[in-house]
Amino acid sequence: MQNLTLLDGPKFQITIQRLCRQLIENHNDFSNAILIGIQPRGIYLARRVADELRKILNKPILQGDLDITFYRDDFRRREGPLVPNQTKIDFIIEGKNVVLMDDVLWTGRTIRAAMDAMLAFGRPGKVELLTLVDRRYSRHIPVTADYTGIEVDSIASQKVVVSWKETDGEDKIVLLSEEL
Amino acid sequence: MGLSTRHLLGIKDLNRNDIELIFNTADTFKDVINRPIKKVPSLRDVTIANIFFENSTRTRLSFELAERRLSADTLNFAASSSSVSKGETLIDTVNNILAMKVDMVVMRHPYAGAGVFLSKHVKAQIVNAGDGAHEHPTQALLDAFSIREKLGDVEGKKIVIVGDILHSRVALSNILCLKQLGAEVMVCGPTTLIPKYIGSLGVKVEHDLRKALNWCDVANMLRIQLERQDIKYFPSLREYTMLYGLDKQILDSLDKEILVMHPGPINRGVEITSDVADSKQSLILDQVENGVAVRMAVLYLLAGQSGA
Incomplete structure:
Protein backbone atom coordinates (compact mmCIF):
# COMPACT_ATOMS: atom_id res chain seq x y z
CA MET A 1 0.00 0.00 0.00
CA GLN A 2 1.23 3.50 -0.84
CA ASN A 3 0.09 6.33 1.37
CA LEU A 4 -0.40 9.89 0.22
CA THR A 5 -1.28 12.41 2.91
CA LEU A 6 -3.89 14.80 1.57
CA LEU A 7 -4.41 16.94 4.64
CA ASP A 8 -3.03 17.09 8.18
CA GLY A 9 -1.78 19.39 10.95
CA PRO A 10 -2.90 23.03 11.08
CA LYS A 11 -4.43 22.85 7.59
CA PHE A 12 -6.83 20.15 8.79
CA GLN A 13 -7.99 22.44 11.59
CA ILE A 14 -8.36 25.38 9.19
CA THR A 15 -10.58 23.27 6.95
CA ILE A 16 -12.82 22.30 9.89
CA GLN A 17 -13.05 25.95 10.93
CA ARG A 18 -13.90 27.03 7.40
CA LEU A 19 -16.74 24.46 7.29
CA CYS A 20 -18.03 25.83 10.62
CA ARG A 21 -18.04 29.40 9.28
CA GLN A 22 -19.91 28.28 6.17
CA LEU A 23 -22.49 26.55 8.39
CA ILE A 24 -22.93 29.71 10.47
CA GLU A 25 -23.41 31.70 7.24
CA ASN A 26 -26.46 29.58 6.43
CA HIS A 27 -27.78 28.65 9.87
CA ASN A 28 -27.00 31.81 11.88
CA ASP A 29 -27.05 30.86 15.58
CA PHE A 30 -28.18 27.26 15.01
CA SER A 31 -31.44 27.76 16.91
CA ASN A 32 -33.32 25.70 14.31
CA ALA A 33 -30.50 23.51 13.00
CA ILE A 34 -29.05 20.21 14.15
CA LEU A 35 -26.01 18.14 13.23
CA ILE A 36 -26.22 14.42 12.56
CA GLY A 37 -23.11 12.29 12.07
CA ILE A 38 -23.40 9.04 10.16
CA GLN A 39 -22.03 5.93 11.88
CA PRO A 40 -19.38 4.66 12.06
CA ARG A 41 -16.88 7.37 10.97
CA GLY A 42 -19.06 10.43 10.37
CA ILE A 43 -19.78 10.84 14.08
CA TYR A 44 -16.25 12.08 14.79
CA LEU A 45 -16.62 14.79 12.17
CA ALA A 46 -20.01 15.81 13.61
CA ARG A 47 -18.61 15.91 17.16
CA ARG A 48 -15.62 18.00 16.09
CA VAL A 49 -17.77 20.45 14.15
CA ALA A 50 -20.27 20.67 17.02
CA ASP A 51 -17.44 21.42 19.48
CA GLU A 52 -16.02 24.14 17.22
CA LEU A 53 -19.46 25.69 16.75
CA ARG A 54 -20.03 25.73 20.52
CA LYS A 55 -16.72 27.56 20.94
CA ILE A 56 -17.51 30.09 18.24
CA LEU A 57 -21.18 30.70 19.08
CA ASN A 58 -21.02 29.99 22.80
CA LYS A 59 -24.37 28.24 22.51
CA PRO A 60 -25.57 24.64 22.90
CA ILE A 61 -25.51 22.75 19.58
CA LEU A 62 -27.69 19.64 19.09
CA GLN A 63 -25.73 16.76 17.62
CA GLY A 64 -26.71 13.10 17.14
CA ASP A 65 -25.32 9.84 15.79
CA LEU A 66 -27.23 7.97 13.09
CA ASP A 67 -26.68 4.31 12.24
CA ILE A 68 -27.76 3.34 8.73
CA THR A 69 -27.07 -0.41 8.81
CA PHE A 70 -30.72 -1.50 8.53
CA TYR A 71 -31.34 0.93 5.67
CA ARG A 72 -28.47 -0.10 3.38
CA ASP A 73 -29.28 -1.31 -0.12
CA ASP A 74 -26.73 -4.15 -0.12
CA PHE A 75 -28.28 -6.41 2.55
CA ARG A 76 -28.15 -10.05 1.34
CA ARG A 77 -25.82 -8.90 -1.45
CA ARG A 78 -22.59 -9.03 0.53
CA GLU A 79 -20.64 -11.67 2.46
CA GLY A 80 -22.61 -11.41 5.70
CA PRO A 81 -24.80 -8.98 7.58
CA LEU A 82 -23.12 -5.88 8.97
CA VAL A 83 -23.09 -5.41 12.71
CA PRO A 84 -25.09 -2.31 13.55
CA ASN A 85 -23.81 0.65 15.57
CA GLN A 86 -25.70 2.80 18.00
CA THR A 87 -28.13 5.48 16.93
CA LYS A 88 -28.31 8.32 19.42
CA ILE A 89 -30.71 11.07 18.58
CA ASP A 90 -32.18 12.53 21.77
CA PHE A 91 -34.13 15.34 20.14
CA ILE A 92 -36.96 15.83 17.67
CA ILE A 93 -36.02 16.24 14.01
CA GLU A 94 -39.51 17.37 12.94
CA GLY A 95 -39.30 20.71 11.16
CA LYS A 96 -35.60 21.22 11.95
CA ASN A 97 -32.86 21.98 9.46
CA VAL A 98 -30.61 18.96 9.48
CA VAL A 99 -26.96 18.87 8.45
CA LEU A 100 -25.98 15.28 7.72
CA MET A 101 -22.26 14.65 8.06
CA ASP A 102 -19.96 11.92 6.85
CA ASP A 103 -16.19 11.89 6.61
CA VAL A 104 -15.96 10.66 3.01
CA LEU A 105 -18.54 11.02 0.22
CA TRP A 106 -17.95 8.39 -2.43
CA THR A 107 -20.79 6.50 -4.16
CA GLY A 108 -23.52 8.38 -2.34
CA ARG A 109 -25.29 5.19 -1.28
CA THR A 110 -24.61 5.80 2.42
CA ILE A 111 -26.24 9.20 2.15
CA ARG A 112 -29.33 7.70 0.49
CA ALA A 113 -29.61 5.20 3.35
CA ALA A 114 -29.05 7.97 5.89
CA MET A 115 -31.88 10.06 4.47
CA ASP A 116 -34.12 7.00 4.73
CA ALA A 117 -32.98 6.24 8.31
CA MET A 118 -33.40 9.86 9.40
CA LEU A 119 -37.11 9.83 8.50
CA ALA A 120 -37.74 7.38 11.36
CA PHE A 121 -37.19 10.36 13.67
CA GLY A 122 -39.61 12.74 11.97
CA ARG A 123 -39.92 14.96 8.90
CA PRO A 124 -37.09 17.45 8.85
CA GLY A 125 -37.34 20.92 7.34
CA LYS A 126 -34.31 21.30 5.12
CA VAL A 127 -31.61 18.65 4.84
CA GLU A 128 -28.04 19.47 3.85
CA LEU A 129 -24.92 17.37 3.48
CA LEU A 130 -21.46 18.18 4.80
CA THR A 131 -18.48 16.00 3.96
CA LEU A 132 -14.82 16.35 4.79
CA VAL A 133 -13.62 14.55 1.65
CA ASP A 134 -15.50 14.44 -1.64
CA ARG A 135 -14.25 11.70 -3.95
CA ARG A 136 -15.35 13.33 -7.17
CA TYR A 137 -16.69 11.57 -10.27
CA SER A 138 -17.47 8.34 -8.43
CA ARG A 139 -21.13 8.74 -7.55
CA HIS A 140 -23.63 5.90 -8.09
CA ILE A 141 -26.51 8.05 -6.94
CA PRO A 142 -27.26 11.72 -7.69
CA VAL A 143 -26.02 13.14 -4.39
CA THR A 144 -23.97 16.32 -3.94
CA ALA A 145 -22.51 17.80 -0.78
CA ASP A 146 -23.51 21.32 0.27
CA TYR A 147 -20.27 21.80 2.21
CA THR A 148 -17.00 20.12 1.26
CA GLY A 149 -13.66 20.03 3.06
CA ILE A 150 -11.46 18.89 0.20
CA GLU A 151 -12.09 17.33 -3.18
CA VAL A 152 -10.12 14.30 -4.32
CA ASP A 153 -9.83 12.57 -7.67
CA SER A 154 -9.39 8.87 -7.00
CA ILE A 155 -10.03 5.48 -8.56
CA ALA A 156 -12.18 2.70 -7.17
CA SER A 157 -9.27 0.58 -5.91
CA GLN A 158 -7.96 3.45 -3.78
CA LYS A 159 -9.19 4.20 -0.27
CA VAL A 160 -9.54 7.47 1.56
CA VAL A 161 -9.04 7.20 5.32
CA VAL A 162 -9.73 10.01 7.77
CA SER A 163 -8.04 9.76 11.20
CA TRP A 164 -9.09 11.80 14.22
CA LYS A 165 -7.03 13.11 17.12
CA GLU A 166 -9.63 11.83 19.62
CA THR A 167 -9.56 8.21 18.48
CA ASP A 168 -6.52 7.70 16.25
CA GLY A 169 -4.02 10.14 17.78
CA GLU A 170 -3.80 12.65 14.94
CA ASP A 171 -5.94 14.55 12.45
CA LYS A 172 -5.11 13.32 8.99
CA ILE A 173 -6.59 12.45 5.61
CA VAL A 174 -4.70 9.77 3.68
CA LEU A 175 -5.18 8.32 0.21
CA LEU A 176 -4.20 4.63 0.15
CA SER A 177 -3.28 2.99 -3.16
CA GLU A 178 -2.56 -0.65 -3.91
CA GLU A 179 1.05 -1.10 -5.03
CA LEU A 180 1.30 -2.20 -8.65
CA MET B 1 -18.77 -11.44 10.63
CA GLY B 2 -21.95 -13.48 10.92
CA LEU B 3 -23.51 -16.50 12.58
CA SER B 4 -21.71 -19.82 12.29
CA THR B 5 -24.93 -21.57 11.29
CA ARG B 6 -27.36 -21.24 8.38
CA HIS B 7 -30.42 -22.28 10.42
CA LEU B 8 -31.37 -21.75 14.03
CA LEU B 9 -32.34 -25.26 15.07
CA GLY B 10 -31.11 -25.19 18.64
CA ILE B 11 -28.75 -23.47 21.04
CA LYS B 12 -26.59 -26.58 20.62
CA ASP B 13 -25.47 -25.26 17.21
CA LEU B 14 -24.46 -21.82 18.51
CA ASN B 15 -21.10 -20.85 19.96
CA ARG B 16 -20.52 -18.04 22.40
CA ASN B 17 -19.62 -15.57 19.64
CA ASP B 18 -22.92 -16.30 17.90
CA ILE B 19 -24.88 -15.63 21.07
CA GLU B 20 -23.01 -12.42 21.76
CA LEU B 21 -23.51 -11.28 18.16
CA ILE B 22 -27.25 -11.93 18.51
CA PHE B 23 -27.36 -9.95 21.78
CA ASN B 24 -25.41 -6.98 20.40
CA THR B 25 -27.69 -6.88 17.36
CA ALA B 26 -30.77 -7.21 19.60
CA ASP B 27 -29.61 -4.17 21.60
CA THR B 28 -29.92 -2.07 18.45
CA PHE B 29 -33.29 -3.57 17.56
CA LYS B 30 -34.58 -2.87 21.07
CA ASP B 31 -33.69 0.75 20.40
CA VAL B 32 -35.54 0.58 17.04
CA ILE B 33 -38.77 -0.84 18.53
CA ASN B 34 -38.88 1.95 21.08
CA ARG B 35 -38.89 4.67 18.41
CA PRO B 36 -42.06 6.34 17.15
CA ILE B 37 -41.46 4.54 13.82
CA LYS B 38 -40.66 0.98 14.82
CA LYS B 39 -39.83 -0.41 11.42
CA VAL B 40 -36.67 -0.84 9.36
CA PRO B 41 -36.56 -1.92 5.71
CA SER B 42 -33.81 -4.59 5.93
CA LEU B 43 -35.85 -7.68 5.04
CA ARG B 44 -38.11 -6.04 2.45
CA ASP B 45 -37.27 -8.70 -0.16
CA VAL B 46 -37.62 -11.65 2.21
CA THR B 47 -40.72 -13.80 2.68
CA ILE B 48 -41.10 -15.78 5.88
CA ALA B 49 -43.64 -18.53 6.59
CA ASN B 50 -44.66 -19.13 10.19
CA ILE B 51 -45.69 -22.76 10.37
CA PHE B 52 -47.21 -23.78 13.67
CA PHE B 53 -48.14 -27.41 14.22
CA GLU B 54 -48.72 -26.67 17.89
CA ASN B 55 -50.56 -23.92 19.70
CA SER B 56 -48.75 -20.72 20.55
CA THR B 57 -49.63 -17.15 21.44
CA ARG B 58 -46.49 -15.33 22.51
CA THR B 59 -43.98 -17.01 20.22
CA ARG B 60 -46.13 -16.73 17.10
CA LEU B 61 -47.10 -13.11 17.71
CA SER B 62 -43.55 -12.23 18.68
CA PHE B 63 -42.08 -13.77 15.52
CA GLU B 64 -44.74 -12.18 13.35
CA LEU B 65 -44.16 -8.77 14.86
CA ALA B 66 -40.37 -9.18 14.53
CA GLU B 67 -40.79 -10.08 10.85
CA ARG B 68 -43.05 -7.11 10.19
CA ARG B 69 -40.77 -4.70 12.03
CA LEU B 70 -38.05 -5.86 9.62
CA SER B 71 -40.41 -5.29 6.66
CA ALA B 72 -40.48 -8.98 5.66
CA ASP B 73 -43.59 -10.44 4.03
CA THR B 74 -45.19 -13.03 6.26
CA LEU B 75 -47.37 -16.07 5.75
CA ASN B 76 -49.12 -17.68 8.70
CA PHE B 77 -50.05 -21.27 8.79
CA ALA B 78 -51.72 -23.18 11.60
CA ALA B 79 -51.76 -26.95 11.13
CA SER B 80 -55.16 -27.36 12.75
CA SER B 81 -56.88 -25.47 9.90
CA SER B 82 -54.82 -26.93 7.03
CA SER B 83 -54.43 -29.92 4.75
CA VAL B 84 -52.19 -31.56 7.34
CA SER B 85 -55.40 -32.88 8.84
CA LYS B 86 -56.06 -34.54 5.43
CA GLY B 87 -52.82 -36.52 5.73
CA GLU B 88 -50.19 -34.38 3.99
CA THR B 89 -46.60 -35.04 5.14
CA LEU B 90 -44.35 -32.40 6.70
CA ILE B 91 -41.99 -32.24 3.71
CA ASP B 92 -44.86 -31.97 1.23
CA THR B 93 -46.54 -29.25 3.25
CA VAL B 94 -43.36 -27.22 3.52
CA ASN B 95 -42.29 -27.75 -0.10
CA ASN B 96 -45.68 -26.53 -1.25
CA ILE B 97 -45.24 -23.41 0.83
CA LEU B 98 -41.71 -22.95 -0.52
CA ALA B 99 -42.99 -23.28 -4.09
CA MET B 100 -44.69 -19.95 -3.43
CA LYS B 101 -41.16 -18.42 -3.16
CA VAL B 102 -40.69 -18.36 0.58
CA ASP B 103 -37.15 -17.75 1.89
CA MET B 104 -37.39 -18.69 5.56
CA VAL B 105 -39.53 -20.97 7.67
CA VAL B 106 -40.26 -20.45 11.35
CA MET B 107 -41.63 -23.71 12.64
CA ARG B 108 -43.11 -25.09 15.82
CA HIS B 109 -43.74 -28.80 15.91
CA PRO B 110 -44.78 -31.29 18.62
CA TYR B 111 -41.96 -33.72 17.68
CA ALA B 112 -38.35 -33.29 18.74
CA GLY B 113 -36.01 -32.95 15.77
CA ALA B 114 -38.67 -31.77 13.31
CA GLY B 115 -36.59 -28.66 12.50
CA VAL B 116 -33.39 -30.64 11.95
CA PHE B 117 -35.26 -33.07 9.70
CA LEU B 118 -36.75 -30.26 7.67
CA SER B 119 -33.43 -28.44 7.29
CA LYS B 120 -32.00 -31.54 5.61
CA HIS B 121 -34.82 -31.84 3.10
CA VAL B 122 -35.80 -28.33 2.05
CA LYS B 123 -33.89 -25.36 0.68
CA ALA B 124 -35.21 -22.61 2.97
CA GLN B 125 -33.56 -21.45 6.18
CA ILE B 126 -35.28 -22.90 9.23
CA VAL B 127 -35.84 -21.23 12.57
CA ASN B 128 -36.99 -23.57 15.31
CA ALA B 129 -39.79 -22.03 17.36
CA GLY B 130 -40.01 -25.09 19.61
CA ASP B 131 -39.79 -28.79 18.74
CA GLY B 132 -41.45 -31.12 21.23
CA ALA B 133 -39.53 -31.40 24.48
CA HIS B 134 -36.24 -30.74 22.65
CA GLU B 135 -35.28 -27.09 22.10
CA HIS B 136 -36.78 -23.60 22.00
CA LEU B 285 -43.08 -8.59 30.64
CA ASP B 286 -39.46 -7.57 29.96
CA GLN B 287 -39.02 -11.07 28.56
CA VAL B 288 -41.92 -10.53 26.18
CA GLU B 289 -40.61 -7.14 25.03
CA ASN B 290 -37.09 -8.48 24.56
CA GLY B 291 -38.51 -11.44 22.64
CA VAL B 292 -39.33 -9.22 19.67
CA ALA B 293 -35.87 -7.59 19.64
CA VAL B 294 -34.04 -10.93 19.95
CA ARG B 295 -36.13 -12.53 17.20
CA MET B 296 -35.49 -9.52 14.96
CA ALA B 297 -31.77 -10.03 15.54
CA VAL B 298 -31.94 -13.75 14.73
CA LEU B 299 -33.95 -13.22 11.53
CA TYR B 300 -31.74 -10.31 10.45
CA LEU B 301 -28.50 -12.22 11.01
CA LEU B 302 -29.75 -15.38 9.27
CA ALA B 303 -31.32 -13.58 6.33
CA GLY B 304 -28.20 -11.49 5.81
CA GLN B 305 -25.95 -14.45 5.08
CA SER B 306 -24.64 -14.57 1.54
CA GLY B 307 -26.46 -17.01 -0.69
CA ALA B 308 -29.18 -17.21 1.94
Missing part, protein backbone atom coordinates in the same frame (compact mmCIF):
# COMPACT_ATOMS: atom_id res chain seq x y z
CA PRO B 137 -33.72 -21.55 21.10
CA THR B 138 -35.24 -18.08 20.76
CA GLN B 139 -36.86 -18.39 24.20
CA ALA B 140 -33.49 -19.24 25.76
CA LEU B 141 -31.85 -16.34 23.94
CA LEU B 142 -34.45 -13.84 25.11
CA ASP B 143 -34.25 -15.19 28.67
CA ALA B 144 -30.46 -14.80 28.76
CA PHE B 145 -30.75 -11.40 27.05
CA SER B 146 -33.19 -10.26 29.77
CA ILE B 147 -30.81 -11.43 32.51
CA ARG B 148 -27.90 -9.63 30.81
CA GLU B 149 -30.01 -6.48 30.55
CA LYS B 150 -31.02 -6.54 34.22
CA LEU B 151 -27.79 -7.80 35.82
CA GLY B 152 -25.26 -6.44 33.33
CA ASP B 153 -23.83 -9.85 32.47
CA VAL B 154 -24.76 -13.52 32.47
CA GLU B 155 -21.28 -14.84 33.27
CA GLY B 156 -20.96 -15.98 36.88
CA LYS B 157 -24.65 -15.49 37.65
CA LYS B 158 -26.62 -18.24 39.37
CA ILE B 159 -29.84 -19.28 37.71
CA VAL B 160 -32.28 -21.90 38.92
CA ILE B 161 -34.87 -23.44 36.61
CA VAL B 162 -37.83 -24.73 38.60
CA GLY B 163 -40.53 -27.17 37.60
CA ASP B 164 -41.19 -29.64 34.81
CA ILE B 165 -37.65 -30.02 33.48
CA LEU B 166 -38.43 -33.40 31.91
CA HIS B 167 -40.97 -32.11 29.40
CA SER B 168 -39.53 -28.66 28.88
CA ARG B 169 -37.77 -27.51 25.71
CA VAL B 170 -37.30 -24.15 27.41
CA ALA B 171 -35.27 -25.85 30.17
CA LEU B 172 -32.87 -27.62 27.78
CA SER B 173 -32.28 -24.55 25.60
CA ASN B 174 -31.87 -22.35 28.68
CA ILE B 175 -29.33 -24.70 30.24
CA LEU B 176 -27.26 -24.84 27.02
CA CYS B 177 -27.43 -21.08 26.49
CA LEU B 178 -26.65 -20.08 30.09
CA LYS B 179 -23.77 -22.56 30.35
CA GLN B 180 -22.36 -21.30 27.06
CA LEU B 181 -22.37 -17.78 28.54
CA GLY B 182 -20.62 -18.90 31.73
CA ALA B 183 -23.53 -18.92 34.19
CA GLU B 184 -24.06 -21.48 36.94
CA VAL B 185 -27.28 -23.40 36.46
CA MET B 186 -29.38 -25.44 38.87
CA VAL B 187 -32.58 -27.33 38.20
CA CYS B 188 -35.20 -27.81 40.89
CA GLY B 189 -38.34 -29.93 40.94
CA PRO B 190 -39.76 -33.27 42.01
CA THR B 191 -37.48 -36.25 41.24
CA THR B 192 -39.99 -37.57 38.71
CA LEU B 193 -39.79 -34.38 36.61
CA ILE B 194 -35.99 -34.18 36.49
CA PRO B 195 -34.29 -36.27 33.79
CA LYS B 196 -31.93 -38.89 35.20
CA TYR B 197 -28.83 -37.78 33.30
CA ILE B 198 -29.33 -34.02 33.61
CA GLY B 199 -26.07 -33.83 35.59
CA SER B 200 -24.13 -34.58 32.40
CA LEU B 201 -25.09 -31.10 31.16
CA GLY B 202 -23.11 -29.67 34.06
CA VAL B 203 -26.05 -28.47 36.14
CA LYS B 204 -26.73 -28.85 39.84
CA VAL B 205 -29.87 -30.61 41.02
CA GLU B 206 -31.87 -29.56 44.08
CA HIS B 207 -35.23 -30.83 45.29
CA ASP B 208 -35.83 -28.23 47.99
CA LEU B 209 -37.24 -25.03 46.49
CA ARG B 210 -36.21 -22.80 49.41
CA LYS B 211 -32.58 -23.96 49.24
CA ALA B 212 -32.54 -23.43 45.47
CA LEU B 213 -33.96 -19.91 45.78
CA ASN B 214 -31.48 -18.97 48.49
CA TRP B 215 -28.66 -20.05 46.16
CA CYS B 216 -29.73 -18.24 43.02
CA ASP B 217 -29.76 -14.71 41.53
CA VAL B 218 -32.57 -15.53 39.11
CA ALA B 219 -35.38 -18.10 39.29
CA ASN B 220 -36.99 -19.22 36.05
CA MET B 221 -40.34 -20.81 36.90
CA LEU B 222 -41.65 -23.30 34.33
CA ARG B 223 -45.18 -24.38 33.68
CA ILE B 224 -46.29 -27.94 34.44
CA GLN B 225 -46.86 -29.33 30.94
CA LEU B 226 -49.90 -31.45 31.63
CA GLU B 227 -50.46 -31.91 27.88
CA ARG B 228 -47.12 -33.77 27.56
CA GLN B 229 -47.52 -35.86 30.72
CA ASP B 230 -48.63 -39.37 29.81
CA ILE B 231 -48.54 -40.69 33.37
CA LYS B 232 -48.95 -39.15 36.82
CA TYR B 233 -45.64 -37.61 37.92
CA PHE B 234 -46.87 -36.20 41.24
CA PRO B 235 -49.90 -36.89 43.45
CA SER B 236 -51.80 -33.65 42.81
CA LEU B 237 -51.36 -30.14 41.46
CA ARG B 238 -52.14 -28.86 44.93
CA GLU B 239 -49.25 -30.82 46.40
CA TYR B 240 -46.95 -29.62 43.62
CA THR B 241 -47.92 -26.01 44.36
CA MET B 242 -47.26 -26.50 48.07
CA LEU B 243 -43.74 -27.81 47.42
CA TYR B 244 -42.67 -26.00 44.25
CA GLY B 245 -45.00 -23.02 43.83
CA LEU B 246 -43.39 -19.61 44.30
CA ASP B 247 -45.40 -17.19 46.43
CA LYS B 248 -44.69 -13.78 47.91
CA GLN B 249 -44.11 -15.23 51.36
CA ILE B 250 -41.16 -17.38 50.23
CA LEU B 251 -39.83 -14.59 48.03
CA ASP B 252 -39.84 -12.06 50.87
CA SER B 253 -38.28 -14.52 53.33
CA LEU B 254 -35.10 -14.96 51.22
CA ASP B 255 -31.80 -13.38 52.24
CA LYS B 256 -31.57 -11.37 49.01
CA GLU B 257 -33.81 -9.96 46.30
CA ILE B 258 -33.85 -12.40 43.38
CA LEU B 259 -35.32 -11.89 39.92
CA VAL B 260 -38.23 -14.04 38.80
CA MET B 261 -38.78 -15.15 35.21
CA HIS B 262 -41.43 -17.21 33.46
CA PRO B 263 -41.54 -18.15 29.77
CA GLY B 264 -45.36 -18.14 29.75
CA PRO B 265 -48.10 -19.15 29.59
CA ILE B 266 -48.48 -18.76 33.34
CA ASN B 267 -50.74 -20.97 35.38
CA ARG B 268 -51.36 -18.41 38.10
CA GLY B 269 -51.62 -20.06 41.48
CA VAL B 270 -49.79 -23.21 40.37
CA GLU B 271 -46.06 -22.60 39.75
CA ILE B 272 -46.24 -18.90 40.61
CA THR B 273 -48.79 -16.73 42.41
CA SER B 274 -50.22 -13.52 40.95
CA ASP B 275 -48.52 -11.25 43.48
CA VAL B 276 -45.11 -12.67 42.46
CA ALA B 277 -45.84 -12.60 38.73
CA ASP B 278 -46.87 -8.94 38.98
CA SER B 279 -44.18 -7.88 41.47
CA LYS B 280 -41.27 -5.58 40.72
CA GLN B 281 -38.91 -8.55 40.92
CA SER B 282 -40.68 -10.15 37.97
CA LEU B 283 -39.08 -9.93 34.52
CA ILE B 284 -42.01 -11.56 32.75
